[in-house]
Amino acid sequence: xxxxxxxxxxxxxxxxxxxxxxxxxxxxARPDGGLDFDYYRSLVRTAERGLxxxxxxxxxxxxxxxxxxxxxxxxxxxxxHFEPLTLLSALAVHTTHIGxxxxxxxxxxxxxxxxxxFASLDHLSAGRSGWNVVTSATxxxxxxxxxxxxxxxxxxYRRAREFMEVVIGLWDSWEDDAFIHDKEGGRFFDxxxxxxxxxxxxxxxVRGPLNVARPPQGHPVIVQAGSSPDGQDFxxxxxxxxxxxxxxxxxxxxxxxxxxxxxxxxxxDPEQVKxxxxxxxxxxxxxxEAEDKxxxxxxxxxxxxxxxxxxxxxxxxxxxxxxxxxxxxxLPATEGSTSKQQLLxxxxxxxxxxxxxxxxxxxxxxxxxxxxxxxxxxxxxxxDWFVNEAADGxxxxxxxxxxxxxAIVTLLVPELxxxxxxxxxxxxxxxxxNLGLPRPSFTTTRAAL
Numbered sequence: 379x380x381x382x383x384x385x386x387x388x389x390x391x392x393x394x395x396x397x398x399x400x401x402x403x404x405x406x407a408r409p410d411g412g413l414d415f416d417y418y419r420s421l422v423r424t425a426e427r428g429l430x431x432x433x434x435x436x437x438x439x440x441x442x443x444x445x446x447x448x449x450x451x452x453x454x455x456x457x458x459h460f461e462p463l464t465l466l467s468a469l470a471v472h473t474t475h476i477g478x479x480x481x482x483x484x485x486x487x488x489x490x491x492x493x494x495x496f497a498s499l500d501h502l503s504a505g506r507s508g509w510n511v512v513t514s515a516t517x518x519x520x521x522x523x524x525x526x527x528x529x530x531x532x533x534x535y536r537r538a539r540e541f542m543e544v545v546i547g548l549w550d551s552w553e554d555d556a557f558i559h560d561k562e563g564g565r566f567f568d569x570x571x572x573x574x575x576x577x578x579x580x581x582x583x584v585r586g587p588l589n590v591a592r593p594p595q596g597h598p599v600i601v602q603a604g605s606s607p608d609g610q611d612f613x614x615x616x617x618x619x620x621x622x623x624x625x626x627x628x629x630x631x632x633x634x635x636x637x638x639x640x641x642x643x644x645x646x647d648p649e650q651v652k653x654x655x656x657x658x659x660x661x662x663x664x665x666x667e668a669e670d671k672x673x674x675x676x677x678x679x680x681x682x683x684x685x686x687x688x689x690x691x692x693x694x695x696x697x698x699x700x701x702x703x704x705x706x707x708x709l710p711a712t713e714g715s716t717s718k719q720q721l722l723x724x725x726x727x728x729x730x731x732x733x734x735x736x737x738x739x740x741x742x743x744x745x746x747x748x749x750x751x752x753x754x755x756x757x758x759x760x761x762d763w764f765v766n767e768a769a770d771g772x773x774x775x776x777x778x779x780x781x782x783x784x785a786i787v788t789l790l791v792p793e794l795x796x797x798x799x800x801x802x803x804x805x806x807x808x809x810x811x812n813l814g815l816p817r818p819s820f821t822t823t824r825a826a827l
Contacts (some may be wrong), residue, residue, distance in 0.1 A: 386764055386799050387652050387771030387813055389434045389479070389621070390425040394418070394459055396778030397658055399687050399741040400678035404778045411779065412459030419472050421779055428787035429801050431812050432477030432508055434601070434621075434773060435462035439486045440519040463495050470503035477809035479508030479601055485534055486514060486523045489544035490584055496598045497549060497590040505594035505808030508619070510601040511612075513538050515693075535608040540579045542600075542616050547575040549597045550821050551587030595810050596818040605633070614640035617651060618815055621773045623721055623745050624655045630768035650815055652770040655763070656746030660777045661756055661785050668750050675777060676738060684737035691740060693719050702734040721745050746775060753793040761799060 394412035395402035402409040411417040425433050462480035470478060478499065482492050492509070499507040513534035514520075520528040529537070556571035575586035602617035604610065613620045614637060622637075624630035638648035662668030681702070689697055695709045706726040722745060726736050742748050749756045763769045776782030794800035805812050 383798065385801050386760070386794065387619075387654060388428075388430045388800070389432045389619075389654055389771075389773040390428075390430045390783065391434050391436070391656070391773055391775045392418075392421055392425070392779070392783075393436065394779065396782055397742075397744070397775035398675045398777045399683055399744070400675050400680070401778035401782075403678040404675060404781075406781050407778050408780075415460075415465070415468060417780075418460070418465060419469060421783060422469050422473055422476065424780065424783050424787055426473050426476040428783075428791045429804060430476055430774070431771070432479045432599075432619075432809060434479045434508075434510065435466065435481060436510070437462045437481040438516070438519055439483055439514060440516070440522045463499060466507070467499055467502050470499065470506065473503075473506075475506070475804040475807060475812070477506045477508050477599065477812065478503055479510055479599070479809075481510040481512055483512050483514040483519070484538040484541040485512075485529060486519060489541050489582055490548060490586075490588070492541075493545040493548040493588055494590055496545075497588060497593045500593035500595055500598050501590070505810070507593070507595070508599040508601050508809055510603065510621075511538065511542070511616070512603070516690075531606070531608065535612060537581045538612060539615070540581045543579070544575070544577050544582050544584050546597060546821075547577060548584070548586055548588040549593060551575065552592050553820055554592050554596075557591060592820070595808050596820070599809050599813065599815065610637055610640060613637060613651075614646070615644050619652045619654060619813065622653060622655050624768070625721065625725065625745075625747055627763060627766065627768055630655055630763055631766065634768050652813060652815075654771045654773045655769050656775055657760065657772040658742050658744075658746050658748045658775040658777065659756060659786055659790070660742075660750045660782070661753060661790050663752065663789065665751055665755070668752065671777065672742070672750055676741065679738060679741045681734075681737075684741055685733070687744070688722075688733070688737040688740055691719075691722055691745060697733060700733060703732045706731070706733055706736060742777070753789040756790055757793045757797060757799075760794070761797065764799065 391397060395407050395409060401407055408414065408417055422433050463482065466478040466480050496507055496509050514528065517527050520526065528534070551573055553571035557567045558565060572587060575584060577584045599618050600616050601619040601621065602609070602613045603621040604612055605622055620637060622633055624633055634653050637653060638651070641648045641651045660668050660672045662671055685698060689695060692709060697709070700707055706723065722736065722740065725731065725739070731739065749759050760772060764771070774786060776786055791800060795802055810817055
């Protein structure tokens with residue numbers, strides 16, 4: 379057992395304008411930042427200056443919103459942005475330590491392509507890549523891939539499990555020292571260290587090998603965000619970092635204990651899975667300053683956007699015909715994000731919120747924990763969860779960019795460091811080293827050439 383003090387692990391969630399639904403309308407925000415490389419480079423360098431473990435880019439294979447007409451669509455703030463693997467590959471040469479985590483779907487990709495892309499990013503970044511594994515949860519995405527509707531929830535996870543087996547196998551196509559580059563002997567690689575996957579399953583037929591050498595990290599870090607029973611089982615089997623949505627200490631502790639037990643049940647070490655609940659943060663030098671920052675953003679929430687965003691969070695259920703100042707009604711289950719739907723129902727009932735009050739409350743954290751205050755008060759809240767087995771760290775969601783991220787790095791990070799909860803320098807050069815995760819051992823799978 380290591381005697382080194384346990385430190386918070388921090389991810390920086392970086393949608394271009396910020397996490398608040400009205401962030402793009404903030405006077406200091408860059409509404410065109412989603413397609414500006416210099417802007418993203420500045421954000422990531424700020425997160426690296428703050429010694430974050432990783433930056434995290436979400437993604438979807440389509441416009442992920444429920445809109446009824448062009449006017450409603452035009453009010454949204456995240457319509458276009460870079461494809462994340464392309465962006466992170468460019469950012470790899472402008473950073474040195476921070477992890478680079480991108481989202482890629484197992485529903486609308488092929489395992490060979492994903493394995494090749496993330497292995498390439500790991501080489502380009504000298505071992506700093508992470509893959510946020512998603513199964514995709516909207517019909518809008520399905521309609522871009524020859525389907526009318528998304529696959530049923532259980533089918534998506536069955537495909538995802540086999541997808542992971544193939545990707546992991548492909549990353550182990552070559553042993554670490556397979557490429558000998560023997561000019562005199564005329565051998566580029568040692569053939570005994572080549573391993574052909576030869577996979578045939580219910581969803582995929584993939585021979586291999588991968589035409590990229592084994593990644594510097596062995597395997598890129600696997601990140602996952604599902605909280606449904608299928609999602610938790612998937613995380614317990616495969617994930618090394620888990621993003622989760624929790625509102626209360628008790629709920630976070632129950633999730634933390636439950637997931638760690640499932641990890642152990644899969645024969646894995648629970649210490650090698652880091653649980654990072656989302657934390658939407660508005661920090662100011664004083665409580666009043668923080669409240670003023672938040673009020674500025676809340677005043678910018680367009681009711682059409684707020685209602686559409688809530689509809690999306692509820693699994694694309696149309697709630698436009700219900701009174702805004704009435705309660706959230708019982709709605710039919712969907713094939714979308716079932717865990718987030720349940721959290722929103724619980725929040726509305728627990729706090730007695732109307733539909734309008736619910737969308738305004740979700741406009742900030744979108745269901746994640748919301749922390750507003752001074753560096754000291756926010757650090758108190760984060761420390762409480764961290765030391766009481768509710769979290770191994772947090773996926774930090776700044777309110778808007780660049781000002782929100784700047785404030786977190788300038789005000790909150792030093793307070794966490796003062797308390798001995800956060801590093802003062804990076805421990806290593808790879809994402810695994812900084813997260814305290816082991817490098818996966820090589821697994822041999824061999825078929826005939």
